[in-house]
Each structure stands twice: as C-alpha cells, then as structure tokens.
Amino acid sequence: MKKIALFALIVLFSVICFSQKTSFTSRDVLNVKSFNAMDITGDGQLVAGVIRARKDRLNVDHGRYGDPNYVAPYSGELVIIDTRQNKTHKIFDNGKITGGLKWNPARSHLACLVFEDDKFNLYLHNTVNERTKRIKLKTDLDIASNSILEWTPDGKYLILSLRAENWASRGDSLFREATEGPVTVYDSKRPFLKWDEIRNHSSLSIPVKVDISSGNVFELLPEGRYSNLSLSEEGNKMVFVEYVPKKTSYDRKGGTDYGLYMIDLDEPAVIDTLQEKSGKRIIISWDDSKTKFAYSDSDHVFIRSIFERDAIKISSDTTEIVKKDSSKAKFSVMRWSPDGKYVLASSKKGYWMINIDNRDMRLVYELPEDEDKSPRLRIVDWKPDGSSWYMSYSARDKWERGLVEYVLETGQFRDLVKDSNLYSSWQMSEDGSKLFYRLSDGNRPEDFYVTDPAFENPRKLTDLNPWIENRKITRSELVSYIDADGKELYGILYYPVDYEPGKKYPLVCEIYEDFFNNGFSFSMNLITNAGYFGFKPSVNLIEGYPGEAWIKGITSGINKLIERGLVDKDKLGVHGTSYGGYATSLLITQTDRFAAAINISGKTNIISFLGDSPRIGTRNYAAAEVGQDRIGESLWDAPMKYFATSAVLFADRIKTPHLLLTGEGDWNVPALNTRELYYAMRRLGKEVVWVNYVNGGHGAGMASNEADFHDHWERMIDWYETHFNKE
Template sequence: MNRKKIGLGLWVLLVVQIAVGQQKRSLTHADYDGWESLSSAKITKNGLFVGYQISPQDGDGRFEVFPYKNPDQKTVISRASAVSFTPDDAFLVGKIVPQKDSVRVLKLKKKKNDDLPKDSLFIFNLASGAMEKLPRVKSFGIPTEKGSWIAIHFEKELPQKPDPADSTKKAEKPKKTDGTKLLVRSLDGSKSWEFDRVKSYSFAPNGDYFQYTLAEEDTLDNSAVFVLNLSSGESKLVLEKMTTYSDLTFSPQSSNLALIATDDSLKAKKPVHSLYLYDVKSGAISKKLEKTDLKFNQGRISPDGNIRFSEDENKLFFGVAQDYKDYAYAEDTTILDEERVSLDIWGWQDDEIQPMQLKNKSQEEKKTYWSVLDLSSGQITQLTTPEVDNLVLENKITKNIALAWTDAPYRRSYSWDIQIGRDLYWVDFSTGQKTLIEKNASGFARLSPEANYAYWYDGRDSSWVAYDLKAKSKINLTKALPIPFYEELHDSPSLPGSYGAVGWMAGDQAILINDRYDIWKIDPKNPSAAINLTQGEGRKNAITFRRETLDFEERAIDPKAPFLLSAFNEVTKDNGFYMGSLDGKSAPKQLLMTAHNYSGLLKAKESNQVLVRRSTYQDNPDVYLTDLNFKSLQKASNLNPQQANIKWGSVELVSYLTLHGDPLQGLLFKPEGFDPSKKYPMMVYFYERNSDTYHNYRAPAPSRSTINIPYFVSNDYLVFVPDIKYEMGLPGPSAYDCIIPGVQAVIAKGGVDTENMAIQGQSWGGYQVAYLITQTNMFKAAGAGAPVVNMTSAYGGIRWGTGMSRMFQYEQTQSRIGGTLWDKPLYYLENSPLFMMDRVQTPVLIMHNDEDGAVPWYQGIEMFMALKRLNKPAWLLQYNGEDHNLTQRKNAKDLSVRLSQFFDHYLKGAPTPLWMSEGLPAVEKGKTLKYELGD
C-alpha cells in the first residue's frame, strides 16, 4: 500500500472534520442566557487602572480589572458586583454574589432564606494584586471624594445550635434587634474598629468622619447615633433613645452632621419629628429644631424630605410638611372595617383625575416643602409652599437664590395638554421672597452657574430665552439667528422640542446651545453677535456635532479645557470625534470618523486616558483604550467570542421614497452568505425612525414584545426596518405611505420571497400592524403587540401606569390626530382598524397583557374578538400580571418561542405548534406549554 496516499487521505479527512467542526450554526433560544453585555466601565482618577462588569443575561457575571498600559494583564473576579475604585486609586472593592446555580438548587430543596449562601466582600490591591475576601456581607461603603477607608456591614449571625452531647444546655434565645456587626477599617487593614447591632451608616464625603446608628436591642434605651473620628479612632455619641433616625447627612467639609429623629412610638399615627444639628468638632448638638420653631403655617418637620447643605456649610435645607389633618370618620373606632365605605369620586373640578391621584397618593401623602436654616443667624426661612411648591436646587448649592415654579393654575388641563405652562419665580434664601419671572412660562428653567440668568427653551416661540435677574428683563437668545433651534424632524401635533443647551462659559459670559447640527456660543448681552463654534460645518455636511462632557463635576465650561465633540453623519451614519475651538476661530478638526457607533466615552479625571465603546451590527460594543487624540484605539474587552461560530449576517442602509416623494431610509438585515439570486422570507418591523441605529449592536435576547432581529436573521430571514414620516391626522395612511414603498424598494433589490413576508410591531408599531393588514394582503402573517385598534374607545381610556387620561396622546403626541374626538370624529374612525377588520385576510398573533400600564388591554381584546367573530385566524397571548412590555424573563422566553413558531409556520411552512392548532384550555393552564409541533 502507498504510504503517501494513506497520509494524503488522512490529511483530507482531517481537513473535512475541521471544516465540519467550524461550520457556523443558527442562533437558538438556548443562546440567550449566556449572551454577555458590558456595563459599569470605570477608570481610576490617575488613569492607571481600568475595569468593567461583564454579565450574561442569566447566570454568573464577572469583573475584569487591568492596568491601562497592559490590557492583557487582566484580573478576573468571578461573580463580582457593585464594584468601585476607591478614592485613593489604590484598591478595587465590591461584592461577590453566590453562585446562581447553587442558590437555585437550594431553593428547589425549599431551604429558608437564612440557610442560603450570602454575599462576600473582596478588597483587591491594585499595586500588589493581593486579594482579600470577607464572608457574609450585607453591604459596604467607601467615602465618595477622598480617604482610604471601608465600612463592612455583616449579615446577622446564625444562632448557635446546642451541643447534642450536652442535653442540659439549651440554645440561647437571640436578642431582638435589627442591627448587625459593622467593621470600619483602613483599606490596608492597619486600622480597624468593630461595632455591634449597627442599623445604618455612612462616611463623610471627604473621608474624615463616619456616622453609624445602633439599633435598639429589646429596648429603645440603647438606640443611638455615633460619629467616629477616623484619625483618632474616637467615637462620640450624637443622640440616643430615639425611635427612628433618618436623613443623616454630613456637611461638605464634615463640620456638621444633620439628622431627623423622633421618640414617638412606631405605632403613633402622628409622630412628631425634630431636626438635630451636631457640631462634629465640639462633639455636641448645636441646634435642635422642633415644630414650634417653624414659621410655616401648621407645618411640621418631615422625615420624608431631604437634607442638603450649602457648599459653604452656612445653610441647611430641610423638608417641612403640612400638619396632620384630623378626620372624624377615620378616627371613629365604633365602625368595623367591613362597614367602611370604599369608593372613588371623580369630580370635574379636580386638577387630576382619580386614577392619577391614586397613583400619586403615597407621594402626595409624603409631600414636603423646602425650608432653610441659616447656621450663622439661626433664622429659618420657608422657601416653598402649596402655592409655589417646586424648588430647583443645584447639585452643589453655592448661591443665595434658586428658581421655583408651580403649574397648579394649569394642572387641570394636563389630561389633554401635557405641555402646560408654569409660573416661574426666583427665591431669595435669606428672606424667602419670591419674585415672578414669568407667568405661564413654556419650558423648564435652570439657573446659570453664577446665578445671573434663568434660562429655558420656550416651546411656544421655538426659541431659547434668558431672564436677566438683575435687570429683570427677558432676552431672546436665538430668534435673530438664521437657523431653527426646534426639532426639525418633529411630526406630531405637540410643540417641537429643542436640541438642548450645552452649558455656560465660566463667569456666565456666554451660553452654548445646539441646533440640529452645530453648536452656538451666545452672549446674553448681545445675542445677535452669536458665534457658530462649529462654523456651520455640521449643517453643511449633515454632521451632528455635540460636546462631550469630560468632567462630570464641572459647573461651568472652562475656556481652556479641550472642546471635544462627538460627530454623527446623518446620511452615512458614520460616527466619531472632532476637536473644536471655544473661540470659534477655527473649524472642528477631525480626530476619528468611521463606520461604527461610539458611546460611553469616559476620561480619567487627572489624565488624558480615555475609555470608549465601539460597535457595529456585527461587532459587540467592546471597550477600547485611547487618549484625547484618538490616534489609536486598543481593544480591551472581548465580549461573546462564541459569536464567531454563529451565523450572524449583516445590515445595509436602504434609501427610498415615500408615496409622496419624501426621501427616507431603512435598515435591511441580511442572513450570512446572502445570495440575491435566492429567495428569503422577510420580516418587516417598524417603530417611528430607526435608521440612525445603523451601527448599533443588537444582542440575541428573549423578546419583551418585538422580534429579536439577530435571531431571525441568523435563521435565514431578511428583516427590514423602515423609517416613517407622519402627516398630522393621518397616522395610519402615513404608515402605509412609508412602509409599503420601503418594502417594495427592498423587493426590487432581489432576494425577497414575496409570497412569504410578515410584519410585526409593538404598541405604536402594533397599531400600525393592525392598520396595515386592513389595507393590504401582501403580508402572509402579522404580529401585533399591545395594539390600539379603536381610537374612539382608547381616547377615553386611562394609561394605568401613570393614571393619566389618554386624551393627550391623540391630541398632541404619538397618535397624531391633533384634535378631540368631537372635533375630528372622522379622523378617529378612519384611523381605527377595528372598523375595517372585515377586510383582514392575514393571520394575526396578538399579545396584550392584563396589567398593561400604557395601552388598555381591552384594545387587544377588541381586535381579537372582531377577528374571531369574522372567523379570521387570530391568537391572543395574555401574560398574567404583565405590563406593556414583558418584565419577567420566563415570559419573554415563552414569547420568543411562540413568535418564532408562528412565523416559521406561515413563512417557512413549519408544522403548526399545538398551542396554535389546539389552543390552551383553561383546565390545562400551568400544566403544559404546548410547544410541540403537529403533523
């Protein structure tokens, strides 16, 4: 026998085996759980270390940390969560959660919660790579600004079981307390303090002090709050023997600790609270405020508000609530619970309808009004009241004024006019005096950094305006400029919004405002001399420039700071970064512009190291390392390597014209190895405009409501996602005029099996599906999730998620009728597919859930019953206890199976699953899923 031929034959066989082994496969529903996503990308302030969380959709995640200069030197911390770099850039800390499969096995064995494994804590030394772990950790905390400390709060200790060899010794009964052991220590372990029965705790932001609250143990006499000096290790008592302690807040430089407490019983219906101010250096309560100290009429100190300090530590802001009301009926103890009347009264004069009142009931019961205590003079000033109840406090309070507003005079119209105005004021913290800026103002106002101006976007005038607080004059910042500042593609009956304001230059010298493409620097003292900082390059080239925030703590824009811009080309969808000039003397300089999507840019606080995520439809949104020059990008993460073995496909940008001749774009997703000479079934999905997501990565995932595009593409479907432009009063015809020409444009490109096309959409998309199948029979199957089919009944319905009437949706927003039911009855009828259901020839799969908070689920019932009455093939999936989009993963997995089975049957000729052919009788509910395929 020829040994050479034997060797060649073995080599050929080996090559064939390798090729078979490397053959790509289609996605299955089993792939979802292991598909990874990346979150919580972080970089130390000095830029030396980087980390991020990687999590599968279902299972155990991990945190990867590595030196910026050496991404290959990764330390992987399995099952890590809630991870943070410490303020000194020396450690990484976080929790390690129990292994999910282990917990599941124990739950199947009906183990009690106390017997389940608990979280651990890890402390990772970035320099040495040493890892320390502590078991049974409930929570942990570190300072936010500086310091090298950690507080570790442990789970309660398990009771000691008696020694079985000693029958005389009984197990000790544990003392009753909500507190558990707390360890406070330096991160290097050189200093530590341990405290028992701690209930809550926090560090001062600068890491100088630490407060902890001791829970009572059998008696309130031993409940207390202490402050620990982290330099000396001395703990001092702040307050003791109170029933509750809340809102414990350090001042910015740790000079004071404020808190609210009461010694009334937990069962008290009307507990009285006091506000305490503790002087940290003297170790004594320096101020106690009680109800009698308040100037607010019938007010009380509220534990439901927030406590804030001004940055200079001279002002303490706190919440005041109106005093408790007495209700004779509620207090009458001679009435049995079953005798009490329970009803809702809807009054025409009410500002809010009853469902909205009930939705907001808890919030309203806890409503508070801001007061301020001047720590120098001791003066208390009431800042907001029921008449003017909203105060806009900045993140860092540095000025003696703030803006306040109320929409109470206009609130009654909110059910149908969601763009109601508000009366706008500025408030003096010293006197509480409110000075009117504008009645019925359109927009939400903010204060400039130096408090010289209030500014907002006036939707009614489509302009940005400022109000000079000293001159008491209103300034139109943009009206004289030659381009629009309203949303140019806005196509609903509401007032168009803006493209946003960037921020103010230092000293309130100018404000930066976006138009559709460019960025303008506008001096409020001379708006007509505004400077286009991007020199019109954006509008000229259809590129949207936006400033990237590099310092998230900035109050004003530093003229010496880098003016980094993101850039997005509306036509090609290319994305990247430019460097601009804050003086406007030079055009933006391109740093990077590629056919990708860039997101999540993060700069180290004290260096130029930068993290950014980059993706396409085919490439996962991995983390890349670069600097502010963007000359090179180094890939750091490697999400989902298993994708290399899966048929993934590609996406193509499709341009087409509507039936009215308007240019639009859409996205065509094509199976891997697409051959235009073959014929592929096609799914069509739509929701408003999606073409700008051309380079977005789409992960395989269970369906919350819509088809998962990667799954269908991987299983040899074409998927087309067209943009839609709407005409007022004609939402249904607009959908037809945009979607059908888009589908025809794709058909003209080749490769579409025109006998096997389907449409699917959710919510507004579900409505459009329902409308389209009354107008055309070109689709072989349809899926409509949460569809509105009867605008006349939906108009008077309720959005149960918010308690709002649905009127606004038809008069002003997405449904785009632009008038009331009695003003435009024919528009409501002609855009309602329910009245044309007799035309439907397309089998439909409807999903509408019984706790839908956006679209009343009787809309899905109306559609289903009409089709059933007309003897048309239709199925209604109603997931019990589910909202508008599915929230429970088990249900999302179920929907994914049923969607694929439904469309595979109609578009690929797959056997009918039993749930379609036989249904699921109520007596079989919960006993079988009926995924099995028939003959």
C-alpha cells in the same frame, strides 16, 4: 497562485469556525449584559455604575404600577471601574437594587442608595480599604425612592430626600382606593384625575442634610415637590425648583406652577425667592461656580447671579435669514463657556456666543440649511480652554459615525474618529482629561470605553459578553429606498446567520417609526437565527394622516429587497411592539402582501384607547392630539381621522393571519384594547390568535417572567414558520 490558495484557506477557516458556533436563542437574550455609568470622579479615574442583564428586568409586578410604595426589582451588579488599571470590582457580593451612586469630591468615598429590607439604605464605599458600610440615619423617616443624592463640596454631608411619617400609609390608601375599592369614585369637579392625584403624592419628599460621620439628619425644607437641586461651589447655598400641581392638564402645558428658590444650608428656614411661582416651566443653565444661571424668556437670553435681585438681558434683537426667510431671532440657552464669560445660545440660524459683560453677540456656528442631508452634529462638551467643542458626528446617508472637534476661531472641523462603528453616550470627565463612550461594531452588544480627548489612546474598560463570540450573530446593512411619495428613506437589513448568496429567504419586518443606526438587536438575531432576513424599515409619518405612512414606506422598502433577489415575495412577515404593534394591525388592513403578522402590545382602536390607560393620566389624549399618534386634532374636531387609524374598524379587510400578544398588567396599552381586534376578526371568520400573559406588562411575554419570555418568542417564530411553509 500562492495568494489565491492562501485566500481560499482563510475563507475555508472562517467557514469552519462559523459553523462551529451555536445558534443565538431567547435564553441567550436574557444573558446579554450592559453597563450604565452612573457617576465619574472629576479626574475620570474611577467610574461607578451598574451591570445588568436583560433577565434582571423581569418579574415586575405590573399590577402595582403607580403604587407609591412599590419598587420594581431591577437589580444589578454595582461596580467600580478603575480606568488607570482597567480593573473592575464589585461593591457588593450580590446584585442590588440601587437608587443612586455618587462620588464625594475627594473621590475617596462612593455614596450608594440600596434597596433592601423593604426600604432604601445609605451605604458608603471606601476606595482606600475597599470596605462598604451602612450609614444608620438618626431618624425614623425612610429614604425616598426618588431621593436626591448630592455631596456638599467639603465632603462632610450628603443631601438626601426622606418621606414624611405618614407618607407610606397615605400612598397605600390612595392606591387601594383606585385598585381595590370597594367603591371608586371619579368626579370631574375634582382638580385631578385619580391617578394624577396618586402621582402627585408619590413626588412628595423632605430634603435633608446628613452628617456622614454621625448619621445626624437636619431637615432643610418641609414636605413638598422639589427638583433641579444645585449646590454653590462653596457649598453654603442650595438652589432648587419647587413645583405645585394645580390641576390635570390635557395639553402637556400648564396645570403646574414652578418657582425657583435658594436657602443657606446652615440657616434653611430663610428662603430667598429667585423666580416667583408661575405656570412657566423653569429651565436654567448654571455656570461652573453654580452662582450664575442663564435662561430663555420671551425669545431672549437672561442671566442672573444668586446674589443679585434682578436678571440681566444679554441678547439683543437680531434679524436672521434662514432658507431665504427673514425673521426675528429667537434664542434658547444651551450652556456656559468653561470660563463663565460667555453663554452659548441657539437660534434657527445657528449657535451664538454672548459675552455676559459687554453683551457682544457672535454667530460662531451656522446650521446647514439642508439639515436632512447634512451630518448630525451634537455638542458633547467644551474643550477645557474654551477654544473648541467636541461634537458627536453621524452621516445621514451612510454608517459613518464618531467624534469631531469644532475650532471656534477658525470655524473648522477636525476629525478625531470617524468609522462605521456605533458610538453613543459621550461624556467628558470634569477636568477634561478623559472622554467616555459606548462602542459597538454595529452588530454586537456595546462595551464601555475611555480615551484621551485627542483620541490617541482609546481603551476598552468592559468585556461584558465574551461568550457571544461563540454564537451565530447577524450582520447588518443600511438600505435606501424611495417611498410612494418620492421621499428617500432608510432601513436596516439583517442577514440570515447562515446566509447563502443567490438564495431567496423569507423576510420579517419589525416596524415602528424611523430606523437608521444599527447596533445589537436581540429581536433581529432571533429572527435571523430562524433562517429569515430581518428588516427595520423607516416611514415618513405626516400629522393628520399617519396611517398612510406604513403602506407607503414599508412596502417600498420590501420591493427594493425583492428586486435585489434576496427575498421570497410569498414569505413576508411583519411585527411591531407598542406603536409598532398598532402600525402592524393597521398595515394589514391596507395590504394582503404579508403571510403573517404579529401585534405586540399595540392598540387597535384609537378611539376607545383615549380612556384606556388611566394609570398614565391624559397621555393617550395628548398622544393623539399633539404627540406620537400624530392625528393633530381632538376626536370631536376630526372624528374621521380617528376612524381612519383604528384597525378594528377595518377588520373586514384583513386577509393576513394575525397573532396578538398582550400582557394582562399592561398599564400603557391595556390588553383589552388589543382584544377588540381579536373579537372582531373572530366574528368575521378571520384567522387570529390572541395570547394574553397574565404576569406580563407592556411587551407581553417579554415583560413578564423567564418562562413567558421564552414562550413569547417560541410562539412568534412558530407563527412565522407555520405561515411561511403552509405546504
């Protein structure tokens, strides 16, 4: 009896405590903070990063998207976390827009690129005296917004990227011609679409070496387009990729030539060619010394030293059997072993260790044949002695996640941590002494953690949102169901914050593609604080006929919840953003089960959409033909497939009241495409409301200012409330 009484008291106390909490509101959403670790010292003792709240992402001028001279106002607190003392301190008193943070090899100074006075400036923070000073560069050229930020191994120089003298004026001229005219000419004889031409200009820069003690600047290369910069361990050699756009490409392949080159930092005028320019994208993996690199070509693995003229093929022809089919193995480079003696490569069969000296190949990890049912495993890093891998782990049928160690010699796994928490962003310090990661209980916002590799002493390094314990936060549950084709799918169910067992509630679905992992969701917290169940159901998208997926999958998931007695079948709502908004409008042309639907920045006519987003070039064509829209063919090869996935063409079938939310400055899915459905439904006498946020972007009011953010969510909740309770 005493135990029963004690249990009752605990339950009563919990109820009282929860009842004293306040609702989670749209104002709370804007105050939720997150931490982005940008650089970690080699010993893992100091972490440099940025703390941002969601409100720090507002007030973007979307009309200047693509403007080479525009820097979005994504400010945040630049901080250093001392992992030994669990202390965090700010580098600057106020929030800053940063272009990068980088520790010097001795971890005594942190280089910071900070945007102020309409340009990026270089600062150095001294960890000894905790003072920050601006380094005045002895040049009239400005630091590029996409600048390289890399120390030389001796800590005396920084590698940066600068803009040429007339770069800003040339960029401004190109942007104004495209946006203001007064006459804008588009000519198919020109090699590039106009916005591709602007983007090509934006990528131009001049790599330089900066003496941090004097501010002297030494030009390393002429103005060009450079990527994948790497300094040798001794610091005297710099390897880089130069890419040269040739024409606008519609298939995500070709259109650009890539070459791999090397210079001596003391004599940069002499450029050694490591790989001649070609249309093949260069993807290489460096060993720790940064003097050897591995790459895949023609399904084989090659290595090369920067001091040698020729590459060496180290993989051999191998036949492998996968799912009873025999075929020639095709290899892709993954990474080098810590001692630089092996290259790890993958094939359909599994992961191979290739000895670079004798070219011996050994299959060290065989991929499971039934990947859909086997846990997801991804290599995080090597153990420093090369004997094993640390791998992130996630079960596919339940919320069991964590980190495991895979021992190469035995082929056995050792669990380091496995539980229902959500782990992400695993990163090992360079010396292998510490593992960093983000952790959430699956319902609350994540924080930043550190542990020893054995996971014996995990420690929380941030406490970003302590106030959230005083808010009503939803709890989540993984739900499995069978779609109309008999395929098992999963969705995430979010409970009303004041849930009472036995009571049926309205249900609001937030749709996109696949959902499995939970984690803090501000949208579902707003929905559940309004007194509804929230549900993120998965669908099985099939190329060629993607429009069928949502009716087959989402309705099956809803049926499962109705069968459990949780949901009022007459009070169903659905919304989505971007691709999810497109799916929402398409879904309600196929069913009248929903009492209310909301499309946020989603297209409604995939045919007109092909040319609707000029600022992102050929993305819309590629999305339909080879990308997310999954039609798989061009409009002229399969016009009926495009018709079938355009909601506006079936507007006469819509019976669900529809709210359309758009942003006037949306460069991704322009408001005018969503607008087409408004005019169609209005012409047909359907209930429809279109709200266009003049200052909004992709995400409508959520991508605008603070007032619009609140208005956006007030309208959404009001739309559901009105149509769930028409009586």
